[in-house]
Amino acid sequence: MKLQTKIILTSTALLFILLVIANSSIYFIFKKTMEDNAMERLQAETSNVTNGLKQTSATVKQANLLRAYLPPNGMIRILPKSGGPLVVSVTDQTKELQDLPYSYYSNEQTTIKEDDGHLYAISHTPVIWTNGEVVSLEVTEQLADVEQSLQTLKFILLIASLVILIPTIFAGRLLSKIILRPIKSLIHTMEEIQVSRTFKKIDLSSSSKDELDQMANTFNNMMDLLEENYKKQEQFVSDASHELKTPLTVVESYANMLKRWGMKRPDILEEAIEAIHSESLRMKQLTSQMLVLAKDESQWKLHMEHVDAAAVCNQTIKHLEQAFERTIYLNIKTDHPVVTADEKRLKQLLYILLDNAIKYSEKAVEVTITKSESFMITVTDQGIGIPKEDLSNVYERFFRVDKARNRETGGSGLGLSIARKIVEAHSGRIEINSQEGKGTSVTVSFPL
Structure with missing residues (x-):
């Protein structure tokens, strides 16, 4: 995988994770706030119903009274300890709420429940019914406004995330090009060096004073050092060859002389042996000196x-x-x-x-x-x-x-x-x- 692709994917993935965390936090905080407000409102309505039941005379039918307190998109039920509801009060628009499951509660409580993809706020409070039995007054309200607000918030967060992510991908691509430009130049220069077998440096048209600019300068300085050392090495090899050429030539000449007349003329034999011995010692000394110079001080x-x-x-x-x-x-x-x-x-x-x-x-x-x-x-x-x-x-x-x-x-x-x-x-x-x-x-x- 190319470095440019890694930069784009990494930056996009990190931003996506941050957006998911931020959007989730916003969504759940908003949902919790809306649900708390709905429960507080429903608790107040339930309290009004309870007070109304207490203050109403016996001549007024309880079912009619409950209809008067009925929420526009809600339902009121009277639930005994056992058996089905004693009273169910709904409107024509909320008849489907009758099918919601129910339970008797002996204490006051308000909860948010989800059924069939819809949110409901349900409040229970104990009251004394006309027959003297303690029943549970259940007030249920469908939170359609909360559902709509949450859907709207989801849509807004999704659009906002796309608005942020899409430009970020292009910005990451642009940033990766800027970052990789000197690296690509370095690669291109190294490939040219490999092909041409010559020392080349990166062309620095402008100085950005950053780490990439420092890398390019370091590479150029390294090329200068390598070129200098290479020239010194060439000169050293050339000089060494030149220095060794003379004694080798002398040795070869006297060896040829020995092959021709060495056995017949003692004076030539002695002269040749002395010259060969002298040049051999000089080559040995020269080789020993070159080996010393070739070693680094740390190897001594x-x-x-x-x-x-x-x-x-x-x-x-x-x-x-x-x-x-x-x-x-x-x-x-x-x-x-x-x-x-x-x-x-x-x-x-x-x-x-x-x-x-x-x-x-x-x-x-x-x-x-x-x-x-x-x-x-x-x-x-x-x-x-x-x-x-x-x-x-x-x-x-x-x-x-x-x-x-x-x-x-x-x-x-x-x-x-x-x-x-x-x-x-x-x-x-x-x-x-x-x-x-x-x-x-x-x-x-x-x-x-």
């Missing part, structure tokens, strides 16, 4: 603990000094160089920052540990620096500053992307300050 399962940052820095510096035969200074400007972090990730972060500093600088590198409002580790080099226009791009995957595109120094361009993810996973912050030709300073801050 950090083991947070109190880590002696000074000891970690000393160990890392020692390894890199031996590997690259470079000088790296460590300055500790705090008495308690302990930080809450994952020790393995902290080591990985230091390797990335120090590796970059060593690659882009021929002079000594300095590592500084400080603690104030946060725990900070700063890696400073005196190398080629980064142009100001490139500072905002250095965290992008596979990005390398133009002066560093030589593969011997430039690396894969993934290091700072991984470094930023490590810092963000620790709820920290990374900042780079650099001047071209003077050097670069990278500061990572961890919350205390």
Whole structure:
């Protein structure tokens, strides 16, 4: 069932129920009021008949007296304790009332009864008859005016309900169109996206500032985000393919060389094995880095603990000094160089920052540990620096500053992307300050 049909049916059904409840309440309240008025009127007439019987002399026939008090559309009967009525007083227009069932009542009471689809008000009161017997005086009146009023009220309520329901159906249809217009536009746009395989947005000709307008804006923002992520993914795949293409080409070339002359020339064999081994390690490192970037921080399962940052820095510096035969200074400007972090990730972060500093600088590198409002580790080099226009791009995957595109120094361009993810996973912050030709300073801050 369509949403538009559901809206129309639901709104119409709810209104119909409310109308039934309201109309029923009006009808029964009106009926009760009319019946109460009729009973009060009949009680007064019965009291008049009783008083008349008491004050009338014995010479006047009781039957004639009852006819004098007879209601225009009613009947008077004298009912003994047993047997049929002693007296029945009716008019020519109310002869059919004689067939109404009767009962003797020893007390006063007035009721409303329905017989054969007609309403009757019946009042009973005990009186002493001429023979000294206590009988029940029954005064009956057909409530034709009440029946007519109730029929008129039914007709009015029915017409009023139709007058309300019919426009409501059309109003519900119009309202559903207004509500569903942006939803249909959303569906149409999504179908176009599915067919054309392109990113499209909902055309917002006017702003209604409601939830539907908010939904459309949210969808458009989502499309912008998806398109941006899709382009980044395409760029990432393209860059990854490009980065892997070179080592694969080198491996293939040396493999072909080995097939031709490798067994006959030891120098080519050694050169090919060394090149293949080197390129294999580079592909392994590149693949490992890409897998790190592909994972979300929530999947890293950090083991947070109190880590002696000074000891970690000393160990890392020692390894890199031996590997690259470079000088790296460590300055500790705090008495308690302990930080809450994952020790393995902290080591990985230091390797990335120090590796970059060593690659882009021929002079000594300095590592500084400080603690104030946060725990900070700063890696400073005196190398080629980064142009100001490139500072905002250095965290992008596979990005390398133009002066560093030589593969011997430039690396894969993934290091700072991984470094930023490590810092963000620790709820920290990374900042780079650099001047071209003077050097670069990278500061990572961890919350205390």
